[in-house]
Amino acid sequence: MNIKPLADRVVVKPLEAEEKTASGIIMPDTAKEKPQQGEIVAVGAGRLLENGERAAIEVAVGDRVIYSKYSGTEVKLEGTEYLILNERDILAVL
Amino acid sequence: MNIKPLADRVVVKPLEAEEKTASGIIMPDTAKEKPQQGEIVAVGAGRLLENGERAAIEVAVGDRVIYSKYSGTEVKLEGTEYLILNERDILAVL
Amino acid sequence: MNIKPLADRVVVKPLEAEEKTASGIIMPDTAKEKPQQGEIVAVGAGRLLENGERAAIEVAVGDRVIYSKYSGTEVKLEGTEYLILNERDILAVL
Amino acid sequence: MNIKPLADRVVVKPLEAEEKTASGIIMPDTAKEKPQQGEIVAVGAGRLLENGERAAIEVAVGDRVIYSKYSGTEVKLEGTEYLILNERDILAVL
Amino acid sequence: MNIKPLADRVVVKPLEAEEKTASGIIMPDTAKEKPQQGEIVAVGAGRLLENGERAAIEVAVGDRVIYSKYSGTEVKLEGTEYLILNERDILAVL
Amino acid sequence: MNIKPLADRVVVKPLEAEEKTASGIIMPDTAKEKPQQGEIVAVGAGRLLENGERAAIEVAVGDRVIYSKYSGTEVKLEGTEYLILNERDILAVL
Amino acid sequence: MNIKPLADRVVVKPLEAEEKTASGIIMPDTAKEKPQQGEIVAVGAGRLLENGERAAIEVAVGDRVIYSKYSGTEVKLEGTEYLILNERDILAVL
Structure with missing residues (x-):
């Protein structure tokens, strides 16, 4: 796929319901802020720090x-x- | 074209609907925040960092x-x- | 458990009521902001500082x-x- | 003209309608945020950076x-x- | 007591009314923001500065x-x- | 006059209407934010920068x-x- | 007096009305934000800068x-x- 997100953005392919069950994680219905699962398909060069360098995306x-x-x-x-997401919207890697 | 955007701004020429289809990207009608496509026609010198240097636009x-x-x-x-945009309003390069 | 929180996030397993009593801490009913107890099960690499280094999680x-x-x-x-928490939401270690 | 704007401020002489047409730029009526044209008549010494130096105005x-x-x-x-403007309110030079 | 507050937090044991009188300080009833007295029972490692060091708690x-x-x-x-307090919520030492 | 404003504050003596006319500047009635004229009678030591130095007032x-x-x-x-003003509330020197 | 304000805080003893008249300063009734006079009785160690040093109180x-x-x-x-005040709430020294 040919898309290059800028700065600290990433491109995510959201996972379907059946895929999530397979991974063993189920998001509770009562969750205050419902997280979702996906697969990273592209990452940006990273956030620009004040010293002029870029912080590698995790x-x-x-x-x-x-x-x-x-x-x-x-x-x-x-x-x-x-989905084009900001790195800070990603909570964890499974 | 003779326009020089300041700092971390860029000038974008929005693409027409037919051009978007050709590129293979269609923005979904149900998108929460609908992104748009365009072509960069001018870029600024970059955001000024606190150390006095400018961060090159991506x-x-x-x-x-x-x-x-x-x-x-x-x-x-x-x-x-x-459109005169701020660099941070650009999500990705195709 | 196989989960890696990003940046300054941690994963916490909330404790049940009986466990809390055992530890000798009871949260008062009249508390303005009720804290809760849990056990850390995973920690991120730490918040990224402006100098490009990561601040180890406490x-x-x-x-x-x-x-x-x-x-x-x-x-x-x-x-x-x-629970996936930010390090700054953790008040104290018991 | 004898006026010296402070820090990152500039003094602008707004252009009349006929002058704008001559320059070949017409602001659309439907613009979300209507920009205006003018000529710079005075510039400040520039914004003070945290290292004590001033950032030259662009x-x-x-x-x-x-x-x-x-x-x-x-x-x-x-x-x-x-008009006394802040440098960051200037979008582009024509 | 076995509690270790994180970062720039401290643990305070609020003083009872009679103890306050003994110390010679009485908070006025008409105070805009009523301060309270207490004794420090635990201190954190201090706020993390951007240079990666911790600022010792005062x-x-x-x-x-x-x-x-x-x-x-x-x-x-x-x-x-x-009470688990942030260091910045402490106004003065008596 | 014996008053020393702190940090990046200055003391200004507002000018009377007749004085303003003499200087050749008239504030328009329709101004969005009406500026006023005055004379500087005292200046502070300047804003404290993060490196511990003070930025001389302009x-x-x-x-x-x-x-x-x-x-x-x-x-x-x-x-x-x-008037005790902050330096950043001063737009320009005439 | 035995009180040590923290960081960039100071302790002020507000002056009575007669004392203010003696000093030759009268706050106008129509003042937008009415300032008050007082005498400094204790000063803190100063605000902590990001480089870990404290900025001496003025x-x-x-x-x-x-x-x-x-x-x-x-x-x-x-x-x-x-009154326990923050240094930045002090406008000027008389």
Whole structure:
């Protein structure tokens, strides 16, 4: 896939319900802020620090991650829906 | 075109609907925050860091980009409409 | 357990009521902001400082901690409920 | 003209409608945030950085600029109206 | 007592009314923001500075302090009520 | 006059209406934010930078300045009214 | 008096009305933000800078100061009322 997110953004492919069950994680219905799962498909160059260097992003292409459900921007790329997220909206790698 | 955006601003020429289809990206109708596509036509010198240096902008003239739909300032230059955007409103390069 | 929180996040397993009594700490009913107890099960690499280094997290796996009740994101991992918290939501180690 | 704006401020002489047409730029009526054109007549010493140095202003006296319409402070100097703007309210140099 | 507050937090044991009178300080009834007295029973390692070092906390265990009444989080430890406060909520040492 | 403003504050003596006309500057009635003129009578040591040094104030005693009308604190000193302003509320020196 | 304010706080003894008249300063009734006079009776070690050093407070014990009327926290110490103020709430030394 040919998309390069800027700065500390990543592109995530959200996982379907059946895939989530397979991974053994179920988000509770009563969760205050429901997180969601996805797979990283592209990462940016990292946030620019005040010293002019970029901070390497902590996740890599292929990582399965949990992210905040209501964050990011949806894009449809060659028929598939993706999310462009900020690195800070990713909570954890599974 | 003769326009030089200041600091970390860029000038974008929004793409028409038919051009977007050609690129293979379609923005979903149900998107929470609808991004838009455009082509970079001018870039600023970059954001000024606290150490007095400028941070080079990550996009270049000619890049096709996705940006937040409701950001930026519209200007009409020699009959064509452009958007002056902040670099941080650009989500990704295609 | 196989989960790696990002940056200055930690994963906490909330303690049940009986466990809290055993530890000798009871949260008062009249508390303005009710804290809760839990056990750290995973820690991130730490917050990124502006100089590009990461600040080591002050808690370690196995620590019993008090945290703000209304913070964090709930996740269910292999049938057990956990909380992904920011390090700053942890008040103290017991 | 004898006015010295402080820090990262500049003094702008707004252009009349006929002048704008001559420059080939017309602001669309439907613009979300209508920018305006003007000519720089005075510039400050620049914003003070945390290291104690001043960041040189990117525009110079005589530059024709586009700026946010609703920014700045109006002053009447020897019968002519000017605007004292912050450098960050200037979008681009034409 | 076995509690270790994180970062720039301290644990305070609020003083009873009779103890306050003994110390010679009475908070006026008409005070805009009523401060309260207490004794420091535990201190954290200090706030993390951007250079990666910790700023030593200005108070020590045993200090009698005045703090903002409406700050902090109440915890009951082995039958006694304490407050976990941020160092910045402590106004003065008596 | 014996008053020493702290940090990046200055003391300004507002000019009367007739004085303003003499200087050739008239504030328009329709101004969005009406600036006012005055003379600097005292300046502070300057804002403290994070490196521990003070940033020298850009105006000096005797300077005639334009400042935001609704800023500052009024004080009456030996029968005369003055304003204690922050340096950043001063727009320009005439 | 035995009180040590923390960080960039100072302890002020507000002056009575007759004392203010003696000093030759009268606060106007129409003042937008009414300042008040007092005498410094204790000063803290100063604000902690990001480089780990403390910025010495600009006022000293015995200084007569003007401060914002609605700032600070009232305390009664051995029968006398004082105010614990932040250094930035002090406008000027007389």
